[in-house]
Amino acid sequence: MRSLTFDELLAMLSAVALSADDLARLREWIAGIVNPAECIALIEQAAAGRPCPHCGCARKHRCGQASGLQRFRCLGCGHSHNALTGTPLARLRKKECWLPYLQCVLESRTVRDAARVTGVHRTTSFRWRHRFVPGAMRDRPQTLSAIVEADETYRLESQKGSRNLTRRPRKRGGVAKRRGINREHDCLLVARDRSGRTLDFHTGRGQVTVAQLHACLKPVLPADVLLISDSAIAYRDFAIQAGITHEAVNVKAGVRARGAIHVQNVNSWHSRFKSWLVRFRGVASRYLINYSGWQRVLDAGILTTPARLLCAAVQLG
Numbered sequence: 001m002r003s004l005t006f007d008e009l010l011a012m013l014s015a016v017a018l019s020a021d022d023l024a025r026l027r028e029w030i031a032g033i034v035n036p037a038e039c040i041a042l043i044e045q046a047a048a049g050r051p052c053p054h055c056g057c058a059r060k061h062r063c064g065q066a067s068g069l070q071r072f073r074c075l076g077c078g079h080s081h082n083a084l085t086g087t088p089l090a091r092l093r094k095k096e097c098w099l100p101y102l103q104c105v106l107e108s109r110t111v112r113d114a115a116r117v118t119g120v121h122r123t124t125s126f127r128w129r130h131r132f133v134p135g136a137m138r139d140r141p142q143t144l145s146a147i148v149e150a151d152e153t154y155r156l157e158s159q160k161g162s163r164n165l166t167r168r169p170r171k172r173g174g175v176a177k178r179r180g181i182n183r184e185h186d187c188l189l190v191a192r193d194r195s196g197r198t199l200d201f202h203t204g205r206g207q208v209t210v211a212q213l214h215a216c217l218k219p220v221l222p223a224d225v226l227l228i229s230d231s232a233i234a235y236r237d238f239a240i241q242a243g244i245t246h247e248a249v250n251v252k253a254g255v256r257a258r259g260a261i262h263v264q265n266v267n268s269w270h271s272r273f274k275s276w277l278v279r280f281r282g283v284a285s286r287y288l289i290n291y292s293g294w295q296r297v298l299d300a301g302i303l304t305t306p307a308r309l310l311c312a313a314v315q316l317g
């Protein structure tokens with residue numbers, strides 16, 4: 001059978017009575033068509049002048065093209081690389097779909113929805129989510145400053161998508177076996193300063209410990225910072241050991257704030273995260289940091305276009 005010409009296709013489409021829903025799908029599809037060269041140009045531009053990702057040497061020469069990207073051979077180590085080597089996007093195909101897919105990331109679409117909009121398979125859509133999101137998450141503040149609020153939120157551990165469960169399955173999402181926070185809960189630690197810069201850490205299972213606070217917070221808090229937390233002892237001990245000024249608000253005793261001493265900014269970040277997460281109907285523990293990073297990027301409102309997300313993802317970590 002000979003394939004349709006564009007004119008025939010258009011004639012057929014014109015003959016169909018399109019519903020509002022059909023029109024919306026058609027518009028979405030057309031909006032998603034981009035020139036693949038645009039994506040390639042953005043990638044090459046974002047990685048221009050980058051040293052060798054294998055050895056850091058700046059001397060290299062061009063050696064052909066592959067998958068639309070310029071290849072380079074390093075004069076230091078002899079290995080070849082392109083603009084995506086060493087990034088989460090290395091070796092992903094279908095670059096013509098990347099910018100529309102990143103638009104879906106910006107719109108927090110589900111895997112299925114993003115697959116439908118960009119015309120890729122559902123498994124590709126899932127794989128891409130966990131490459132593009134970690135890519136965008138590389139846009140992360142190096143340090144926090146002045147007044148920093150820190151608090152954790154706990155989520156029941158989830159093995160969603162795992163073939164081999166390490167415990168008996170729960171029914172309908174389920175509840176913890178014991179009351180309170182314990183080893184069944186994933187801890188997400190969030191620190192946010194008053195300029196809105198935010199850092200998130202998945203510290204593991206159970207209550208956050210002093211050692212975990214050291215590992216996560218010490219490198220990102222300058223010595224002159226004021227750390228505010230709830231009255232959990234781990235924060236107090238961490239602050240004493242790290243030599244950081246610390247104030248605690250006894251939230252459990254009903255104290256919300258003492259003037260500027262409160263954790264309301266970080267707590268509202270947590271509640272925005274929890275309500276945003278509902279659409280995904282449960283996320284696996286091993287991807288929790290991807291979702292909090294995704295929310296962090298959206299919430300910061302800096303990477304607001306697919307092109308900006310792409311450039312963040314192409315940066316070397």
Ligand SMILES: [Zn+2]
Pocket residue numbers: 052053054055056057074075076077078079
């Ligand atoms: Zn090299």
